[in-house]
Amino acid sequence: MHTGDKMNKKDKIIVALGEVVDPSNEKPFKETKAIRHVGVDESDGKKTVNLLIALGKEDDKVKQQLKRKIAKIIKLDMQYHGLSIDFELLEKKESILHKDIRYIGIASGKGGVGKSTVAANLAIALQRLGKKVGIIDADIYGSSIPTIMDVPIAMPTAGEDEKIIPFSKLGVELISTEFFLKPDQPLMWRGPMLGKMLNHFFYDVKWNDDLEYVLIDLPPGTGDVAMDIQKLIPECEMIIVTTPHASASHIAVKAGFAAQQLKHKLIGVVENMSYLYHAGEVLEIFGKGGGKEVADKLKTDLLQQIPIGQPKSGHHSLFDMTEEIGVTYLGLANKLLKET
Numbered sequence: 001m002h003t004g005d006k007m008n009k010k011d012k013i014i015v016a017l018g019e020v021v022d023p024s025n026e027k028p029f030k031e032t033k034a035i036r037h038v039g040v041d042e043s044d045g046k047k048t049v050n051l052l053i054a055l056g057k058e059d060d061k062v063k064q065q066l067k068r069k070i071a072k073i074i075k076l077d078m079q080y081h082g083l084s085i086d087f088e089l090l091e092k093k094e095s096i097l098h099k100d101i102r103y104i105g106i107a108s109g110k111g112g113v114g115k116s117t118v119a120a121n122l123a124i125a126l127q128r129l130g131k132k133v134g135i136i137d138a139d140i141y142g143s144s145i146p147t148i149m150d151v152p153i154a155m156p157t158a159g160e161d162e163k164i165i166p167f168s169k170l171g172v173e174l175i176s177t178e179f180f181l182k183p184d185q186p187l188m189w190r191g192p193m194l195g196k197m198l199n200h201f202f203y204d205v206k207w208n209d210d211l212e213y214v215l216i217d218l219p220p221g222t223g224d225v226a227m228d229i230q231k232l233i234p235e236c237e238m239i240i241v242t243t244p245h246a247s248a249s250h251i252a253v254k255a256g257f258a259a260q261q262l263k264h265k266l267i268g269v270v271e272n273m274s275y276l277y278h279a280g281e282v283l284e285i286f287g288k289g290g291g292k293e294v295a296d297k298l299k300t301d302l303l304q305q306i307p308i309g310q311p312k313s314g315h316h317s318l319f320d321m322t323e324e325i326g327v328t329y330l331g332l333a334n335k336l337l338k339e340t
């Protein structure tokens, strides 16, 4: 979405549909700002458009009529092969999905490799480099971002406009699935609830108006949650986190392939717990080569190796940017900034 080329395509679609009239209020889309989300997927030589359109009224007849009109423009006039349209009500609050935000999913093959620690520290590093950053903790089966960032697990408050106020830590905004689940919520209910929750996070959370980056801590593995993310944010890019050990790397490759299959752009691989600095020596206590191997197999880059850090007091693990480990996070953040 951040390449000029893709922005252009989306803008063209918005312009092309601008004159379509919503029969429920007899106003053109461009006036009601009806087009809430445009996704363009160009994989396998097929060009597909995903739209989210806001209408004055929910009416099946109106929807059918509009679908035909829009299909004519997108498929016949603009020559796209596929089209999928979702509708919602206009009065629903604004979403951050159509804003020019870079979404980055942090994924891993298995738990315990430091996916959440990387997500939280990378967010802080980006913030230190002057970016407005939000984190969505979507690891619905094993949330840990609130602990890492030392934020209480509590229901966030609502503002005057009834939007949910995210928590904020060192300038980074955070919303977690964990805030909205009962601790005894059975695991099997959690996955299916995520799609709905994500929608809330995009529409009903009062994020900073100038938000530039949203990092999403994904559940480990290649499960159903990935599909929700793909549907909502097709432009979401991915970072794969692994450790240097071979046992972590082969499953990290699987997670990477899954992301690629869903047509997400892989930014690269982060190898966490790569080495320990001790008495001026670098000790590779968890093995070596895992990150490079994963990156090679996925035909992407090894973005950064992150050393083993000192545990912090309490459970939180945000590293100081003056520590060796903090410097590596700044390096990682800098690489992301250069990419855009």
Ligand SMILES: Nc1ncnc2c1ncn2[C@@H]1O[C@H](COP(=O)(O)OP(=O)(O)O)[C@@H](O)[C@H]1O
Binding pocket: 108, 110, 111, 112, 113, 114, 115, 116, 117, 118, 144, 272, 273, 306, 307, 308, 309, 310, 311, 317
């Ligand atoms: N680079 C690191 N150095 C030291 N401890 C780390 C590092 N990365 C992660 N940890 C610790 O490893 C454990 C697992 O990390 P976590 O981020 O929760 O993993 P995941 O999200 O992949 O399950 C946590 O206790 C975390 O504090």
Ligand SMILES: [Mg+2]
Binding pocket: 115, 116, 117, 139, 142, 143, 144, 145
């Ligand atoms: Mg985690």
